Amino acid sequence: MGYVERQPSAGLRPVMSTEQGKYRSVRASPTKLRGVSRYVTTVTVVWGLCIAQATALLPTSPRVSALVEAGVKTLETIPFDGGQYDRMLGSKCLVGLALHKAGKKNSPRIKEAIQACAERAGEVSRDNFTYSQCLAVIFLSEVAPKTEKATIQQYLNMFTKRQLPHGGWGYVGEQVGDTSQTQYVALAMWQAHRAGVSLDDDQVKGLMSWLNKTQAPDGGWGYHGVVPDGGKREAQAGVTPTLTAAAMASLMIGADLHGLLNAGSMSVAAGTGNGGELPPSLRFSKDRVSSAKPLSPSGVDWKEVTKSFELGEQWMNEAPFNSAGAFPFYYLYALERYHSFNELRSGESELEPEWYEQGVDYLEGSQIKPGQWNNGCGAPADTAFAVLFLMRATQKSLQGGIGEGALVSGRGLPKNLSSATLKRGQVVVEMDVVGVADFLSMMEKGEADRLDALAADPSALLVGKLSSADAARLSQVLRAGEPNQRLVAARALGSLGDLDFAPVLMYGLTDPDPRVALASRDGLRAIARRPRGFGMPDEFNDDQRYAELEQWKRWYLTLRPEAVIDLGR
Template sequence: MPALVLCSLIPAIVHAQPPQAEIDAAIQRGVAFLKNTPDYGRSGLNAFVAYTLLKTGESPDSPYIQNCVKNILADHNQKNEKGEIIYQPGRDYNYCAGVQLMVLEAIDPEKYQTEIQTTVDFLIRTQHSTGSWYYPGNNPHNGDTSITQYAILGLWAAERAGVQCPTAVWDKAARWHLTTQLRDGGFGYHPASPSEATAKHTMGVAGTGSLYVISLMLYPEGKPRTADNPQTGSIRKKRFGFLEKVELAEKPVGNEKNLITKPNIPLSAIENAKSKGGDWVIRNYNIRNPTGWPIYYLYGLERIAALADAKKLGPHDWYADGAQQLLTTQRDDGSWYGVGNISPSTCLAIIFLSKATGKTLHRKYQPEPVGSGLLAGGRGLPKNLAEVQMRNGKVESKSLSGDLTELLAQLEDPANADLEATQESLIETITLGDREKLIQQKERVLKLIDARSPDVRRTAIWALARTNDFTVAPRLIDALKDPDLGVRIEARNGLCTLSRKIRGLGMPEDPLADTLESLDEKERIQIVNQWSDETAKRWQKWYNSIKPFEEKFNLYEVLNQLPASK
């Protein structure tokens, strides 16, 4: 996640965010357009319109929403060949089922608990063995990244409503995304189709967003999900917009057997895929001419930013850019054209402008300065990073070539280098370049942590945190006790980036700013040292819980700890 939570080190050419009054007016014109159609019938669009209106503040009790709900409930009263009452979504199938879950959860998860469970059962049945979802019948393309996305969004809504989805379903979905993600981090539409397997902007945000949800479901707060608290009875609010059950009902909801088991897919694999996907999204950021549906792409950006709790995606102010684009392309009747399907495009535009996922997660879009407070704040690294040249939307280095080998050689001999220019070019190269090249140079970067210059040590720590290699964590933990306070702060920020724990484990981003002003310098430093010690212990405990198997069971270390034989 480093690129998503990192406040901009390198500026992008962005539009100023339009005034909120203009955004609100555009939303209302779009809502009026959608309501010009009195009834969307039994279709996915019916649910999509209802969800859109709910996210703009429409009352669940309004006649319009209630008519949409009536259409949704009609799907739960269909008859099969035997005359049995079954759930059968409209012609949009899994798209329809996913969005219907989002609507019912948003309206009243307790009232519609049975319908939510029935829809979840349907999505579980229609999941293919590979972990993906598709249209009815055969699955010639090894799944559909877009349909799978909406199934995952629906199941996520069901989980928030208190209806459990088996761990196996999330596990299979995780495996499918890991196996279909392209080497550069992107995603295609139909992975098994040569003509539709190439990376698209729309599928990049869809696949990456799904990985974020899957990670949240399998490893809430970074730990494997457990079944310690059976989900039975009434519903009450939980943190992060989720819902949980309290023990009041006489029988459990859903299947009686325990559905929550230990995940099979490691957290590290999912987090690595998220990071690759996030990097791809930032490298290929394109508001005006994305491949695929442009407004569908915007909604995907909004979802990723909300899940990552990031105001910016790398250097890009996604909301300001997207809002400006939508306000300039809205049609006179209040709609958006998209790629030809007007009503869905209008829904997607309104959902983006309303920050729908952010509302679900109660985000306030105040980004954490993970990995950037030191670098962008001027505490040792170049103060003129904001002066990086931009031409035609691309970063141009003002100084060195950007070759990673050359830049590391400069840091290894700082006495003969323009350290400020070297640091600036290194940041550009790593942020915008090929992460694999950084990983190949990891051993050289590790040696720089012991450099005499605090500036070089800080730069090395910043770079190591972006290797996505958890084995460097012990070196960053050691750096929490560096003599230089700036190095300690960067080590703390680097661990936040590496672990995806954006709020850290102890020491705040700027510890001196958080101490009492009445304290003298000696007392302040003493408090910071205490913070450093406590923080190092917490990070070490975290690393012990996730470190690789071979480190946990190192036979050589065990034998060396045994008493010598007599």
């Protein structure tokens, strides 16, 4: 699709001065949850309701929600009649993907992109690069993994057969590997694997080997990766934050496909690598999002992978935010992917990530009109990249599926069968995205079918700017509502990312309905930016539940030491 950096980006400029520090430095005011002390406003919290303005800039923050809403409105109508990139299948797939992630599952643009994938397979198979082919796999695996499985396999075959002998991908007729194209192959493989499509084990291992070998000694990656003759890393041309973020995310995807992306401090649970035991920074992860069977870890030099992770993370920590480079919105999409996978790998993340705030600031100021961006990849693709970044789309994919097994049960058939489908033996009503006010209105009107459908589909609830009154009502519902009402309230409060709602979610952790307890657990994880929380599994017992609760209490009191937590159960 041409989303490439063909030449080194010259004149990269940080958005902060030297006095302010470098990218991801810890500022005086924001919170970082691990290893860094923070300034805390002394607050006494007696159990009940404490509603305050959230300080963290999150995908649900009003500033961000306004940008996403404007971007989604643009994507619904923007024509694909601009430059070369606009007319490519990949642009349609990106637009469809962004709309799907934004909850617009019934958008005509999504149906249009699915149809285009079916109709243009022959044309796209002749492309001399892989972007449209990979984006078709990424899109279809996300929006229609079952009904379009054959088409996913068709597009997967198009680019996997073109893997170069060294393990990377590049342009047809060229033998040099291309980091930009290879990253989309990695992401497409990961999405296909999650959709239940089988992968060639050797192809994934070859991709990882090429990434390991083409990393520069300082930890960065360039555009055309040069494979060294010996075993040592060699200098690479055109090293940029965009390509380093892309390569790091791809290498972490490779580890996850093998079931080995996890917190660096964890010990080895099982498995062997290239003739020996896995290093301590890699183990089989029990928290993988995909239910697909992981690939065999043998045949990969896991010690070298670990070294690549360490060097690459150090490089990214020291790199400036790169909005001045080529293809800035493509860069933001890669940057969010890198940070999301790295949070999962390390088990740590910042409450107020500086890179995200910088990205939001840049996007806010770079619109060519409200909700539209265009700088390098065409307006449809660049606007989709912007919306995917703002929503933290990769993080949503990684967090999806945890504790979301609730389906309609116990109420018989819904009255509105025209919007119902059968899922896992249950009749489920499909519905458009609704807001918190709509949810509260459903409760008042006793619309049981719609409440059941909302409980069964977490993505159907859009939580934007929340009034104090609505937040108070949600907290009351979580404490005293019906089971499905409590479930939706827990999801809504958890999605806000606001520390003020941690106590009510701790209360929800003690709920007799396991679905509500899991939703409350996931909300606490989101607030704390701890993807694994304190280890409470999906299939938990009361000992694990209350051990988790005590850990969350201690965590909360480190941030608000004068708080009083009385759960009242």
